[in-house]
Amino acid sequence: MFDQLSELVKQFGGEAVVNNPAVPNEQNDAVMQEAGGSILSGLKDMVASGNISDLTGMLSGKTPIDGNNPVVKQLTEKVTGNLGEKFGLSSDAAGSVAGGLIPQILGGLVNKAKDPNQPGFNMNDLVSAISGGQGGGLMDAVSKYGGQFGLDQNNDGKVDMSDAMSAVTKKGGLGGLLGKLFGK
Incomplete structure (x- = not known):
């Protein structure tokens, strides 16, 4: 699951990270890796805290994956905080990275999980990764x-x-x- 998430971060990270002047070029890869890890741990935290309805709404496609989605909001806060803390990015810079990445990555994850033509990745994998396999x-x-x-x-x-x-x-x-x- 982390491999697929990392692939999506690289796919969508061009505009939000690489072309972002607030992110030093030598930190691009580390920032993208941190963003991916923060997204996965944020999803796991939601399950652990019992925040299932927002997550199932997103996974089922019943709630749009945009800035108004509660899952996107929670993950944006987490990623913004982690990027600011670990890389010294301003809250605006970290927020622009998170806001540019998270909706695209979550949309990509859900689309890949629902696509029967995506070998080696399905909703089972997504649910298992988010729930820690349990x-x-x-x-x-x-x-x-x-x-x-x-x-x-x-x-x-x-x-x-x-x-x-x-x-x-x-x-x-x-x-x-x-x-x-x-x-x-």
């Missing part, structure tokens, strides 16, 4: 809202591991199950 709060959200998305495989009124096992053995597997949740 699903944690995301699985709680799946259990809470899963029935609304048709994820209750055995029609017992709840979404649990038996539904997951059933989904994995059916056509589409776990990717199909998560695809339903995230609107794929």
Whole structure:
């Protein structure tokens, strides 16, 4: 997951970092690496703190990935603070880097995860990376809202591991199950 995130940071970092006069050229790579790491840790922090609804809204495409998105706002604050602290960038310079990168990177991540033609990267990978491989709060959200998305495989009124096992053995597997949740 970090590799895909790093690739997107490099892809979108030209304007926000490389062509930004406030970022010294010798720090371009380090700034982009820090931005990518801060984004991933920020997403993980959201899951750990239980901020699932904003995250699932973004991953499902129900909320636009722009400056008004709560996930984008929270990550922008985190990245801005980290860049200012680690590289001595002014809050305006760090904010312009974060504001230029985060919506594009998150949009790229969601698009790659939903694209069946992207080998080696899917929504499972994204959810696993964000949740630290445990699903944690995301699985709680799946259990809470899963029935609304048709994820209750055995029609017992709840979404649990038996539904997951059933989904994995059916056509589409776990990717199909998560695809339903995230609107794929």
